[in-house]
Amino acid sequence: MSAAADLVVVGAGPAGMAAAIRAAELGLRTIVLDEQAEPGGQIYRAIERVAREHPQRLAILGEDYAAGIALVRAFRDAKIDYRPQASVWQVEPDQRVFASTPTGTECVQTRHLVIATGAMERPMPLPGWTLPGVMTAGGAQILLKSAGHVPAGRVVMIGTGPLLLLLAWQLMRANVPIAAILDTGKADAPARALRHAGSALRSAAYLRKGFELVRSIKAAAIPWLKDIADIELRGDARVREVVYRRNGATHNQAADLVLLHQGIVPNANLGWALRCEHEWNESQRCFLPRTDGWGSSSLPQVQFAGDCASIAGARAAEYAGALAALEVAHKLGRIDRTERDARARSARRQLASERRIRPLLEALYRPNDPHVVPADDAVIVCRCEGITAGEIRAVIKQGCPGPNQMKAFLRCGMGPCQGRMCGLTVTELIAQGRGMSPAEIGYFRIRPPIKPLLLGELAASDSPADAALPAGHGSQRAETAAASDAAVVTTPMPR
Amino acid sequence: MTLYRALDAEPREHLDMTIEGRRVLIPAGISVAAALLHAGIIPSRTAPAGGAPRAPYCMMGVCFECLVEIDGVPNRQGCMVSVAAGMRVRRQLGAPVCEP
Numbered sequence A: 001m002s003a004a005a006d007l008v009v010v011g012a013g014p015a016g017m018a019a020a021i022r023a024a025e026l027g028l029r030t031i032v033l034d035e036q037a038e039p040g041g042q043i044y045r046a047i048e049r050v051a052r053e054h055p056q057r058l059a060i061l062g063e064d065y066a067a068g069i070a071l072v073r074a075f076r077d078a079k080i081d082y083r084p085q086a087s088v089w090q091v092e093p094d095q096r097v098f099a100s101t102p103t104g105t106e107c108v109q110t111r112h113l114v115i116a117t118g119a120m121e122r123p124m125p126l127p128g129w130t131l132p133g134v135m136t137a138g139g140a141q142i143l144l145k146s147a148g149h150v151p152a153g154r155v156v157m158i159g160t161g162p163l164l165l166l167l168a169w170q171l172m173r174a175n176v177p178i179a180a181i182l183d184t185g186k187a188d189a190p191a192r193a194l195r196h197a198g199s200a201l202r203s204a205a206y207l208r209k210g211f212e213l214v215r216s217i218k219a220a221a222i223p224w225l226k227d228i229a230d231i232e233l234r235g236d237a238r239v240r241e242v243v244y245r246r247n248g249a250t251h252n253q254a255a256d257l258v259l260l261h262q263g264i265v266p267n268a269n270l271g272w273a274l275r276c277e278h279e280w281n282e283s284q285r286c287f288l289p290r291t292d293g294w295g296s297s298s299l300p301q302v303q304f305a306g307d308c309a310s311i312a313g314a315r316a317a318e319y320a321g322a323l324a325a326l327e328v329a330h331k332l333g334r335i336d337r338t339e340r341d342a343r344a345r346s347a348r349r350q351l352a353s354e355r356r357i358r359p360l361l362e363a364l365y366r367p368n369d370p371h372v373v374p375a376d377d378a379v380i381v382c383r384c385e386g387i388t389a390g391e392i393r394a395v396i397k398q399g400c401p402g403p404n405q406m407k408a409f410l411r412c413g414m415g416p417c418q419g420r421m422c423g424l425t426v427t428e429l430i431a432q433g434r435g436m437s438p439a440e441i442g443y444f445r446i447r448p449p450i451k452p453l454l455l456g457e458l459a460a461s462d463s464p465a466d467a468a469l470p471a472g473h474g475s476q477r478a479e480t481a482a483a484s485d486a487a488v489v490t491t492p493m494p495r
Numbered sequence B: 001m002t003l004y005r006a007l008d009a010e011p012r013e014h015l016d017m018t019i020e021g022r023r024v025l026i027p028a029g030i031s032v033a034a035a036l037l038h039a040g041i042i043p044s045r046t047a048p049a050g051g052a053p054r055a056p057y058c059m060m061g062v063c064f065e066c067l068v069e070i071d072g073v074p075n076r077q078g079c080m081v082s083v084a085a086g087m088r089v090r091r092q093l094g095a096p097v098c099e100p
Ligand code: FES
Pocket: B033, B056, B057, B058, B059, B060, B061, B062, B063, B064, B065, B066, B067, B077, B078, B079, B080
């Protein structure tokens, strides 16, 4: 199946929806490919259904979630070819986009691409974090939004960041008891964040909401504990307890569900697979694609918009999406520079205003060690292959220079998640081990397909199968193909 | 033991599906991974490398901890697939076996 477009947008969260709406207004033939079955991204997950059928759930989730309905309606009304359940796994240099759908792979030829793949939670490798019953805070929030499900047993929340507190507030509103919040933020973070207060003060609405959130969590008498050290999750076939040290004493907290959060980072594999240039951002403690004020990347036909370009939240993502679409229309000759700039003015002003709160938030909720880079050698870093921090450190000592060599040594980052769960930790482990900066170490080389595919689908799709598996592994390919149609192609071996 | 329960007072339709060969009633409109957590089918798999117990972790398609067999097809991401009447879901225990 094939189609042609001026613009393909990958992702139907706020950035992708706003980009597509603006592009359609400007007369661009626009296709939106999104993995989920419904528009909204993770932030407005299931918003249409919830607004239509579940008023109680809407009230629990709060007004920032409910605000998404306006954008989703505008998206539905616009002249956009929206394709849900389409998971992009490859973009060819000639701008053919391949997406896996329930009915097989679709191929779209486009002139331009906007990547709006949003964010994911920063992996938080702790002792025991692979136990069943340990999840991300975002995962619990997705269950609340999309399924109307809330934790049933004893819940312990661990980490730092606005999303953790927002979820605590939402669970409170749903009458879900929280056994404890173990706050991993540094004690001196508020003092450090103060120097950004000047710019943040101009975001009065955000500050007010933040204070309100903190006040109501405190008023609810949930144990909210700071200065936590040596966290360990223990259990057997499930998590049973959280062990931690505080004020010189060891505490054991019984738990059925542990929700982790250490901030969010770009969901970046598509940009990496396209070889877009990336830069290390120390304030956000992750790599970001190199972009200009329009979201233009190092590749002429590719823009980034929203949290996948730089973490700034849903509102900022909307404005960034609009700006990216204007630039695409300009590049395609639909509007001249003057018109582009004139139409961009209000979005640009509002984007700047949205971003004012970020330096404060980044300092206040800075993810810190050992919750990003584990001190304990026994902690699993690569969940897919079960590789520990100690194994990685040993290989660094033997002279392994970077993440790609690490793949060859340990298969680290080569499981089905393709490094999403370990990539940033591996970069930082190597950086620390070699006394260098993460910028110098770089990231895994991500190869297509960026989502595992059924081999039958790959064979049937008239797709770039040879690009998907590297030369010199023909035998491996034939073997897998012979084994089963349902076998999964994972990340190919490093060349 | 169920890890997630439905919100009180939310009207729900339920549908009939099979998990691990057992017929179960599951709220409609949720993902397979949500169904496993709700029905307490935990661990939902074991890691092919090492055999450790695992269960859904991210619920948004990035961690691949929710891999299950759905209607005979292995390695499906349970958090990305909605439940359907008559669906058959099996846990994947141990390394995947390729039948000829
Ligand atoms: S739970 Fe993470 S991919 Fe499904």
